[in-house]
Amino acid sequence: MNDSNRTPITVVQGASKVYRQGDRTISALQGIDLSIYEGSFVAVMGASGSGKSTLLHLMSGLTRPSSGTITVAGHDLGTLSDRRMTHFRRNRIGLVFQAFNLIASLNAYDNILFPLYAAGVKQTDDTVVHELASQLGIQDRLTHRPDSLSGGEQQRVAIARSLIANPAIVFADEPTGSLDSVTGQSICKLLRDLSDQHGRTIVMVTHEPSVAVWADDVVVLKDGEIIDRFPTNRYEDAQSLAAHYQQIVGESAMVTS
Numbered sequence: 001m002n003d004s005n006r007t008p009i010t011v012v013q014g015a016s017k018v019y020r021q022g023d024r025t026i027s028a029l030q031g032i033d034l035s036i037y038e039g040s041f042v043a044v045m046g047a048s049g050s051g052k053s054t055l056l057h058l059m060s061g062l063t064r065p066s067s068g069t070i071t072v073a074g075h076d077l078g079t080l081s082d083r084r085m086t087h088f089r090r091n092r093i094g095l096v097f098q099a100f101n102l103i104a105s106l107n108a109y110d111n112i113l114f115p116l117y118a119a120g121v122k123q124t125d126d127t128v129v130h131e132l133a134s135q136l137g138i139q140d141r142l143t144h145r146p147d148s149l150s151g152g153e154q155q156r157v158a159i160a161r162s163l164i165a166n167p168a169i170v171f172a173d174e175p176t177g178s179l180d181s182v183t184g185q186s187i188c189k190l191l192r193d194l195s196d197q198h199g200r201t202i203v204m205v206t207h208e209p210s211v212a213v214w215a216d217d218v219v220v221l222k223d224g225e226i227i228d229r230f231p232t233n234r235y236e237d238a239q240s241l242a243a244h245y246q247q248i249v250g251e252s253a254m255v256t257s
């Protein structure tokens with residue numbers, strides 16, 4: 001698809017992030033430019049410490065850049081107060097984590113609705129929970145607490161929770177990282193279906209080619225910089241994508257050394 005005809009939901013321009021620890025500074029991201037188009041499914045790959053989570057945190061408004069701008073649906077996040085940023089996150093952003101982060105004392109149904117409870121919504125819509133649960137294949141698990149759900153079921157609940165407020169974009173940080181490979185692949189298929197059938201915009205961090213291959217586009221980070229972006233349809237399977245990934249990560253090491 002021609003990107004110039006599409007609307008970017010999120011635009012990152014010249015974003016850098018420096019962490020300070022005592023008198024040490026860590027440059028986690030440097031001069032990132034990235035557009036995420038509406039309805040696209042993007043994978044962010046890179047070695048541990050390359051800045052993947054930091055980039056997700058900036059785009060989701062969990063942290064602010066040291067310099068540069070993040071624009072979401074035309075709004076510059078840098079102009080938002082902390083209070084309005086929290087409001088923005090609750091209403092526009094869906095988050096999925098490697099460790100699921102469900103509330104142990106609540107059943108699946110209440111976990112899914114939790115973001116609305118937290119936002120002070122009194123009247124919640126039962127039908128939306130049931131629709132999401134059925135899209136995600138957990139309709140008969142809603143009365144169960146997390147400790148009686150499998151890892152894959154817990155991640156499905158977490159994905160339903162990320163969608164309950166109908167966000168503009170969903171960020172998933174290593175969503176398959178705690179799952180065996182078969183369950184991980186079923187979560188990938190689910191994210192693919194959410195993109196294809198429901199037009200969800202998804203940005204997923206992973207270091208596994210077999211996970212990244214489900215996305216439309218792959219962005220590769222190395223040492224806080226984007227070193228490549230390519231469409232997955234250029235590769236027949238995860239093996240050939242993995243070979244390209246290894247090659248560019250290696251080539252970049254040669255260029256910079």
Ligand SMILES: Nc1ncnc2c1ncn2[C@@H]1O[C@H](COP(=O)(O)OP(=O)(O)O)[C@@H](O)[C@H]1O
Nearest residue numbers: 019026028046047048049050051052053054055
């Ligand atoms: N809150 C923080 N304070 C200090 N350094 C951090 C913090 N978060 C991340 N970093 C550092 O920034 C770099 C990028 O981290 P991160 O974005 O978590 O990478 P990734 O998700 O690719 O593993 C690493 O060197 C990491 O140690």
Ligand SMILES: [Mg+2]
Nearest residue numbers: 052053054173
């Ligand atoms: Mg990370």
